[in-house]
Amino acid sequence: MSASFAKALEAAREAAGSQNNPTSTLYVVATPIGNLADISLRALHVLSVVDAIACEDTRHTQQLLRAYGLERPGAQLLSVHQHNEAEAAQTVIARLTQGERIAYVSDAGTPAISDPGARLVAAVRQAGCRVLPLPGASSVTTALSASGMTGERGFVFSGFLPSKLGERQQAVQALAQDSRAVVLLEAPHRIEALAQALAVLGERRITVGRELTKQFEQIETVAANALPAWLAEKPDRQRGEFVLVLHDAPVAATEGEGVRVLQVLLTELPLKTAVKLAAEITGESKNALYDKALALKKG
Structure with missing residues (x-):
């Protein structure tokens, strides 16, 4: 002692x-x-x-x-x-x-x-x-508190998803239908498989908590479709125990909202930054907003 x-x-x-x-x-x-x-x-x-x-x-x-x-x-x-x-x-x-x-x-x-x-x-x-x-x-509340997720629609604790491929894919499809935030747990030897499964959720954000409260703690937020590449970028990112927070799904934008938000952001920010923020705010496709931003610039 x-x-x-x-x-x-x-x-x-x-x-x-x-x-x-x-x-x-x-x-x-x-x-x-x-x-x-x-x-x-x-x-x-x-x-x-x-x-x-x-x-x-x-x-x-x-x-x-x-x-x-x-x-x-x-x-x-x-x-x-x-x-x-x-x-x-x-x-x-x-x-x-x-x-x-x-x-x-x-x-x-x-x-x-x-x-x-x-x-x-x-x-x-x-x-x-x-x-x-x-x-x-608690790893659940620890990860939530550092995720920046507002939790206005509450959250779901799902823990470990099934290890079998088919069952895991079904579980991810169910997550895609739920707009609430979801907390997941995963072991290092299965984190790559989980990342591949979650990639189908596209640009929905995920906060990854690795080795929480320990010496090599790491907390990062990435898009679901970017998670496999983020893990593969450095070997250390696949080590340790994981808690993942799947952020709540963005509220669907009303017709024309993306253009309105872009118009405001483009007056103060570079095009790519404005598009990124507009996608997060409105939930619209980043590619679609990029095309709209180019059109606004030309206009």
């Missing part, structure tokens, strides 16, 4: 030590998605006082706890992952009914979003025990 986290533990006790942490309760605890300093003071305190910690991967969680100076005996770590969640939930419930306090953490971020935890939470609630969430890091 570094000295900085020793101070964090002291601050956690001061900030949350007087709060009520009821027994017979499952604490759903968000943990960092990369940067260890993103842990909350409340999470540090709860992880230090619970009777046991249920986790997606006991080895990963033990390393996390060790970094904070909260290492636990192996018997206090309960394995609850996607392959045993239903059965392991019964063990957790049995201990909760005996008055214990148990935390649940996934490998990174907020449990039960894309990681395991939802079945555990549902079973615990059905058994009549309390579930107490501790908010914190």
Whole structure:
């Protein structure tokens, strides 16, 4: 444990030590998605006082706890992952009914979003025990906050698209019919295939978040049809974990709106810049707007 986290533990006790942490309760605890300093003071305190910690991967969680100076005996770590969640939930419930306090953490971020935890939470609630969430890091909201997407029409979390080609193409076709923003997750060995599938969405913008909160974090926004070339440009761009935000579809322009917007922009900007901005504002085809801009210039 570094000295900085020793101070964090002291601050956690001061900030949350007087709060009520009821027994017979499952604490759903968000943990960092990369940067260890993103842990909350409340999470540090709860992880230090619970009777046991249920986790997606006991080895990963033990390393996390060790970094904070909260290492636990192996018997206090309960394995609850996607392959045993239903059965392991019964063990957790049995201990909760005996008055214990148990935390649940996934490998990174907020449990039960894309990681395991939802079945555990549902079973615990059905058994009549309390579930107490501790908010914190989430790759979904982290990517959205850096995308510049307004979210006026809301957003959809789709997670990982199917790995099979046909099913993935069907999923992308469904995304094309939805004007809302969509958050996707992808692993490095499948990011090229996903980029090729999304390219059919044309100029609809995509914000790519790679290695969010980590040392080599990268956040870029490109058109969907430019994503494969952007990935191929540098090998490093295909490494790490990915969160992608498919921006909401532009509102269809009314007849003549593109020309009106172009007329305004062309008075202040170069032709190509004016066309690019007009396409983003109106949702019209960039090629069509370019032809209109040339006509306006000649006129």
